[in-house]
Amino acid sequence: MGSIVPFPDLNLLPDTRISSSTPVPVPAAVIRRPKLEIRVKSEPIDDPISDIQTPDLIPSSPPPNDPNFLALEPSPSTHEDSTNVYSEFYRISEMFRSAFANQMQQHQHPQQTPLDSDSGAIVAVPDGDNHISALAVSAPSIRRQKRSNELVRVTNLSVEDQRYFRDIVRRTRMLYDALRIYSMAEEERRIGPGAGRRARGDLRAATLMRDRGLWLNRDKRIVGSIPGVFIGDLFYFRMELCVVGLHGQSQAGIDYLPSSQSSNGEPIATSIIVSGGYEDDEDAGDVLVYTGHGGLDKLHRMCNHQKLEGGNLALERSMHYGIEIRVIRGLKYEGSLTTKIYVYDGLYRIVESWFDVGKSGFGVYKFKLIRIEGQPEMGSTLLKLAHGLRTRPLQVRSAGYLSLDLSVKKEKTPIFVFNDIDSDKDPLYYDYLPRTVFPPFVYAGGNMGCNCVTSCHDGCLCGMKNGGEIAYDHNGFLLRGKPLLFECGSHCTCPPNCRNRVSQKGLKNRLEVFRSRETGWGVRTLDLIHAGAFICEYAGVVLTREQAQVFTMNGDSLIYPGRFTEKWAEWGDLSQIYPEYVRPTYPSIPPLDFAMDVSRMRNVACYISHSTSPNVMVQFVLYDHNNILFPHLMLFAMENIPPMRELSLDYGVADEYTGKLSICN
Template sequence: MAPENSSEENNVYSEFYRISELFRTAFSQQKNNDAEFVDPDSQAIVPVPENQLSAAVAPPKRKYQQRSSELVRVMDLGVEDQRYFRDVVRKTRMIYDSLRVFAMAEDEKRRALGLTRRARGDLKASAVLRDRGMWLNRDKRIVGSIPGVYIGDLFFFRMELCVVGLHGQPQAGIDYVPASHSSNKEPIATSIIVSGGYEDDEDAGDVIIYTGHGGQDKHSRQCVHQKLEGGNLALERSMHYGIEVRVIRGFKYEGSASGKVYVYDGLYKIIDSWFDVGKSGFGVYKYKIIRMADQPAMGSAILRFAQNLRTNPLSVRPVGYVSLDISMKKENVPVLLYNDIDSNHDPMYYEYIVTTVFPPYAYHGGSSNGCDCVSLCMDDCACAMKNGGEFAYDQNGLLVRGKPLVFECGTGCRCPPSCRNRVSQKGVRNRFEVFRSRETGWGVRSLDLIQAGSFICEYAGIVLTREQSQIFTMNGDSLVYPNRFAERWSEWGDLSQIFTDYVRPSYPSIPPLDFAMDVSRMRNVACYMSHSSSPNVLVQFVLYDHNSVIFPHLMLFAMENIPPLRELSLDYGVADEWTGKLRICN
């Protein structure tokens, strides 16, 4: 459902264009006298009723159908509209990621029984979403920005670009409306992928010399002349009518689930095109494409900047670093502290702890009843039985679905440290930076790309009983109440829109948490994460070093692909209504 109409919503489609007849007339004039025709806008973009705004982005569930040939440009979105569409995209991507991880986990079980060969989870997930009518932007072809998709958003799979409507071609680098399906009988390009697949490409960031498609052999070498048809002609027509194109860059990225990553870098204008002889001696079409002004920084540039920070932060930022490791080597990787705004060095004055400190009685008789697996654990091990007969993680350590509580193999188990059911207890694996922000105060961001479903870190503090917390509160100390965290774990792996018989996990169950965590003197990096009602991090309760269900660890997992240097956020459940920051004092 779309949000209720607002004053801004009336302007969402404020720029409408006359349709085919005028376009064909203008184009025929251009054929006769190209120098006399000047039209900065495309006559291919046609009016759409305002009440179809939500349907254009989130069409109702129905059987898969072909993409529309109707072109629209979405403009003047109000704040509430932006939040609405961002939420639509986030939820769709979460279902995609959850379904992909779930499909891979189910495939592992079948292969263990010798029933099937390895399948592509990304293809399965996209096919299921398509068949249920959950691909976005199918009713309209959007020119320019896609509502809810931000510059810098990262994607591990080409099919996910299709799911959100950013680029509708699973393989081709040019997405366009073909002449045979276009209402004006002319092809129009809407997006391109720049991945270095053509030897004649030149990519300088803001300026791209893009080579048209076609004419390559299986080794990606040009072997015949290109033709001015299909996507090549669509780019030329988009240039002539001043239509912007979305640019997605794809490149190899170590640690990516697919070996590659695709990043949306914003809108570009095609300003020139020509036919040239390429490096292989064959004719190719080339297009000079320039990035439009007044856009956020390119996601690909941020990726490169973060990579340089990981190797030598002081050479990239000679000023601003307060500490190169506030954990004092307690974490597996350093935790940086950065402040180029003021002289506040507050995080330096706390003792850093890696894991939560529980009362001694939480461990009484709780760690001895582990599994007896002598090698890698399978679904029939004792710890799997505690989790309802399945593990919470796939073979890559990704959370398959959120649960009220997850039992990991722990100190009482005989399985090796490499067991797939030992994920969160291994500690931090990404390089984090606590930074000072004018908007949110202290915040946390990663120098690494974090994949959806990945473990981030533990939210650590000193556990206090109800009586103890009352005394601390009287002294004005900072307390966090785990029972106030929003149950975002229920959203990860929620496939109720896919399976009609889906039931929200209720096992293993835990009683209401009746303790507080003191972070006034001892804390870790998680305590600096900001509050958000649309967070990218969830809290999953986990046990591994004891079996006292009233004292679980607060483990944090990524709800979406989190690009480097994007702030991490939690839904604390209770936030200050004036500042939006967590109110950790009672």
Template sequence: MAPGVSLHDPNLPPEPGNLVIQVKSEPVEESISDIQTPDLIPSSPPANDPNLLALEPSHSPSDNSDIYSEFYHLSEMFRTAFSQQIQDPQQPLNSNTSAIVPYPDGETQESPLAVTPPTLRDQKRSNELVRVTNLTTEDERYFRAIIRRTRMFYDALRLYMMLQEEKKSGPGSGRRARMDVKAATLMRIHGLWLNRDKRVAGSFPGVYIGDIFHFRMELCIIGLHGQPQAGIDFLPSTQSCNGESIATSIVVSGGYEDDEDRGDTLIYTGHGGLDKLYRMSKHQKLEGGNLALERSMHYGMEVRVIRGLKYEGSVTTKVYVYDGLYRVVDCWFDVGKSGFGVYKFRLIRIEGQPEMGSTILRYAQTLRKMPLQVPPAGYLTLDLSKKKENVPVFVFNDIDSDNDPLNYDYLPRTIFPPFVYAGGNMGCNCVTSCNDECSCGIKNGGEIAYDYNGFLLRGKPLVYECGKNCTCPPDCRNRVSQKGLKIRLEIFRSMETGWGVRTLDLIHAGGFICEYVGIVLTKEQAQVFTMNGDSVIYPGQFTDKWVEWGDLSQMYPQYVKPTYPSIPPLDYALDVSEMRNVACYICHCPTPNVMVQFVMYDHNNVMFPHLMLFAMENIPPMRELCLDYGVPDDYYRKLAICM
């Protein structure tokens, strides 16, 4: 907490000389200051288990890469900004905002997203306010990779901790114990939060408009919104060089009855005035975050807007979507619906930005609920699979007359040669859901690969699922990918990539998507097919992205990636020249959001595993899926699948 700023119980008197701030909070959130550090790692791990996490946390130095030259001290702007005019709220984004003073020539600054070194729990946030501008494509990829890696680590750590709690107290106990908060606390203690040494104003490098977060703590971890409960994040006046506060972001989640949200225009109610039941009970004051928003209006500074929305199918009651930059154009004091005085702020979205993520969420919900009789304009079919999948597969093209996906037979499962099934498939004898000690758990290296919600805990060279010879019930948590497609997907035509695949559902990190299917060919058969110009996919060429999912080496340096169960080099191919499924239209990308996980469940021949696709990050509706095929871009473009 900043010096001179304290968050008090409203019933207690303020400390002399301190500013009392009542935060705009949400009932479901929990402060990290009250959370004790969990015991993540058992004190005496079983011997000879190479997959267990190490006991000692990492204290590796931070990434101090200095590759960005365009940094601006916003905190210095107040010395020269009083005579500046407020910018037109409809004016497109401009990196050379009038109230910004650049660093003197010759000064070098480190990256604002450099990971801070391990620190104590009570580390104060920096009062250094910066903006990053003029990023190249390579710079954007660099920032995106940092954000993505940190969020992936958080998801993996949270899932792991939740599973440990559920093993002790039963399914659901991990959610009640708020493992989202505990995982964030552990990351903060070990210095894995981003932007503790700097605050980013304006556009946030590495975060895209439409990105979705399941937990408020994710916003804090990356620094997009630094308050775990408060709806307004700001630099307080006590930390400013001239005593002026500035707001950097707000969360709009329906906590105040006087809010009016029309998308591009937002009437936002300031904080304060709520009782313990979150009802208005007294007048608001122009202080704290309210004053910061008013000052942002005065200086024409943009504010990041994150919306909290209830979303069907989410693992949480609410999701948070980043909707871009707004400017505060008006501020007034009004009598609210409850009869108490409230401060209201009118914010208008700045033009020239991508479509709001919240709008896309609502559009995707409409698509999922529309009747499957007459396709709307642009849709070639509302079910390419012809009911061979659990959910329909859409095909959309509003660019040209190409209808290539309709020319192939839909194949829901991979077809293996008969000899693959020779030798049978031994199963477990479990009566209820399997556990780490059953025969299937032992085949997986002593741990079931999934949690109780079906999310992959960490990638492995190979995952054994329970099969038809197992006695466990169909709802066993070790039966996930074999159940087939449950995510609504759409094959669409793109000017950039040809044919691609996007999701109509929100996909959770670690969640199963679908199988990459085809007709299995031996090495010799594949050579003949290739000579004839047919389309084949080589499973052995997919990049081993599974090693990144569940990797906790940032915190535990002795973490060893799973090496068991192991598989030999794969030299078979998938023929997709005549029969294919939706996965065959997923395009190539060296930084994918989907990974291939090899899975076995219906046979024991480790040379022919199933290619199951899992999400490496939270994938919002209408966002394109991409895979790393492990081949050069110029070679991939020769494949007939996506062109």
């Protein structure tokens, strides 16, 4: 069981650790209303965000006169159970449980107010149609959960705790990504692609989740690591940092507890974003010189001296009390959907601060931060490593490569095979199979296609096969998972660049099969893979039931597609936002009753590791035939997967020792 460490008095107890099982004496809360104007260090490269306001702060009464009382206490109504490390996530889980338990009752009584009066998170959509057809129609909002002023540090998390919190963060991010992609697709349906200035899907998704109480870590302001957020996690949007509680400011580069909420008027900083947009910043990785805020004009040029106030003072006070700072780096990334990406690089300590004359001639405050030892490698370092491996692999690694292309040019993108652990060369002993091989009878019968001249639309024949909508957005990202997807095929007249032709085009991301001491052979990506993006096909030689029985008699292991868990149902599930959302059941598909032999011919997917909380899912797809009993097994990303991170699947049945199918060890 983990522990939450409160900050009762930073002057006296800079690093007190209190077990969650021990009652914590809680003094009465005394907080005064925050100032209306707070100077922040904005990020010059980011676009202004007008749709989302900075999270509200808690107004209350003036602080006491005790100069040694710095930290923020819980309110008088706070129960001692709030010190439990699971408090926030139990609250969300119970909120969802109670909401879903009353979903039918809510459907029968649409005028009823929130399903759970305590949660204030999920409300019904006043729409008689069970199909959520447009996200442009706003659902009723609830009272927003204000950000807590209570500083805590989460410690001593067990392996089970870490898995639990990771799953909560994973599901929250998956909901955010799916909602953002789906809302942009709805906007394109409404006004047409490229028609004028479009609404930003990242802001709309964050607003909907905030208004329903789905932002994480709002009842505690966490100092140090955020449970469930790993070093190296990558984000496309600033608002997603707010959603998971990693950085609570939508524009400001310094996130801190304002002095107006501190009992003795001293602010405390918790995280910073380093984007390289300030001329006096110096970033050497483990050592960082960060320039304070202030003194900028509207064009982000220095025009005045900085002052020791706001975020600058918060960083200085955090240095004084030895409080660690979360560092998120904003980096430009080639091929990204946005101008930059954000990667969490871990915890730093401020060791020095001083006032200096900047390059512009104006006075600036500088803060020297050093990364705390013993943490995993920085995500920004792995990004640079992956870039080097993609462009000059033999220069970055002088030894360990078994092959620079496992597919032997059968894929458009080469697949590396790397082993610096032992002498195992197992992947080289199989013929590479880029596409699944089906029995000839599968292709028997007609195969009707659409008559579209340009890219397909929801009303065309292929769109109707998918239940009246094209499965992908204009970037090729999966809108939501379904039991079965129909892509355009050879019988369709639409061009090769039709947006309904995605998985059939094959592998696009650069992958590497690598040897690990923990799990044997695995697969990691060298590219940044966007949530909802197609990765590759799980290929093999298809066997009928009778053929599979013969193979198993000989002791051979087979892949059974029917055993893969239905993770596709989680992607695009908007029931937490819209209670009337209905899980797709069309096109329907009967239980799959075939096996795949990968004992002699296989592809890269066969080396993907097993996980009950995977980052990759299986989506059944048809495009070259219409036999729903024999679909292709296409793999899609369930979350943003950073370079050098291992891919994982939920096979349903795996080897209990290695966590993998025995055929792929």
